[in-house]
C-alpha cells in the first residue's frame with residue numbers, strides 16, 4: 001500500500017477567515033452553509049483568497065462479476081455502452097459538466113469490452129471485470145494495489161496541471177452491490193439497510209439481491225478495510241480509494257458523489273480519517289444505504305434531489321454552490337468598502 005501523507009486541516013486561519021466572512025455586507029451568518037463551505041475551502045487552501053482552478057470530474061468505469069448473479073436491473077453490457085455514450089457527449093454527466101465548465105475524463109478501470117481510443121478516455125483497465133465474489137474474491141491483492149495506485153496517479157496528474165477541485169464519479173452495472181457489501185463489512189450495519197434498489201429493482205428482485213448479498217457476505221471473512229475492498233469491491237471503487245487519498249494529500253477541494261463513491265470514501269477514511277476534512281458531500285442519493293453512510297461520516301450533504309444516477313452527476317449539479325461560496329468570499333464588498341453601517345451592538 002502506498003503511503004499517503006494527509007494533514008488534518010489546521011485551524012490557524014479559522015479566525016481570519018471567519019472575520020473576512022463576517023465583514024461582508026450581509027447580516028452575520030446570513031449566507032448559511034455557503035459560509036461553512038467558504039471556511040472549509042479556505043482551510044483546505046490555507047488562504048483567505050479562494051480559487052477554483054481547472055475543476056474536473058473523473059468517472060471511473062468497471063464491470064462486476066457479481067452482475068452474473070442477477071443483482072441489477074440492467075445487463076452488464078450497459079457499462080461499456082454508457083462509456084461510449086460518455087465519449088459521445090450524450091450522458092447526464094456530459095450535459096451537467098459542460099453546463100458548469102467542468103472538465104470530464106472517463107477512466108476505463110475494468111470495463112468488460114475493448115473500448116475505442118478517445119481524447120477523454122483514459123485506458124487503465126486492470127482486467128475485463130472483477131471475478132464473481134459469490135464464489136471467489138473479486139480481485140487479487142495485487143490488482144487492488146494496482147487500482148489504488150492508478151487512481152492516485154490520475155489525481156496527481158490533474159494536480160500537476162493546476163487542478164485544485166476534483167470529484168469522482170463511477171459507472172458499473174452491479175456496483176451498488178459491491179458498495180453495500182463494503183459498507184456492511186466496515187460498519188456492521190445490516191445488509192438489508194445497506195442494499196437498495198440500484199438502477200431500479202422491484203421488490204421481488206430486491207429480495208433476490210439481498211439473498212445473494214447475504215451469501216456473498218458469508219463467504220468472505222474480512223479483517224481490514226483493504227480485505228473488504230479486494231474481496232467484494234470493484235476496480236472503479238479501488239481506483240476511487242486511491243483518488244480520494246491523493247486528492248487530500250494534494251490539498252484539493254474534493255466533491256463526493258453518491259452511494260458508490262461514498263463506499264470508496266469509507267474505505268479511504270478507514271485508512272486515513274483525515275481524508276474527510278477535504279471532502280464536500282454533494283447530495284444524498286436515493287439509494288437506501290446512502291443516508292446511513294453519510295451519518296458514518298457525520299456529513300450533511302448539500303442537496304437532496306432524489307437522484308440515484310452516479311456518473312458524478314451530484315458533483316456537477318452542486319458545483320455552482322461551491323462556486324458561490326468562493327465568489328462571495330472573494331468578490332463581495334465588506335461593510336467598510338461599501339460604506340454600509342454594521343450591526344448595532
Ligand SMILES: O=C(O)c1ccc[n+]([C@@H]2O[C@H](COP(=O)([O-])O)[C@@H](O)[C@H]2O)c1
Nearest residue numbers: 072172174175176198199258259285310
Ligand atoms: O450514485 C448513486 O448513489 C447510485 C445509486 C444507484 C445507482 N447508481 C448507478 O447505477 C449503477 C449501479 O446500479 P446496479 O443496480 O447495477 O447496482 C452504477 O452505474 C451506478 O453509477 C448510482
Ligand SMILES: Cc1cc2nc[nH]c2cc1C
Nearest residue numbers: 074078171199309310311
Ligand atoms: C442507463 C444507465 C445509465 C447509468 N449511469 C450510471 N449508471 C447507469 C446505469 C444505467 C442503466
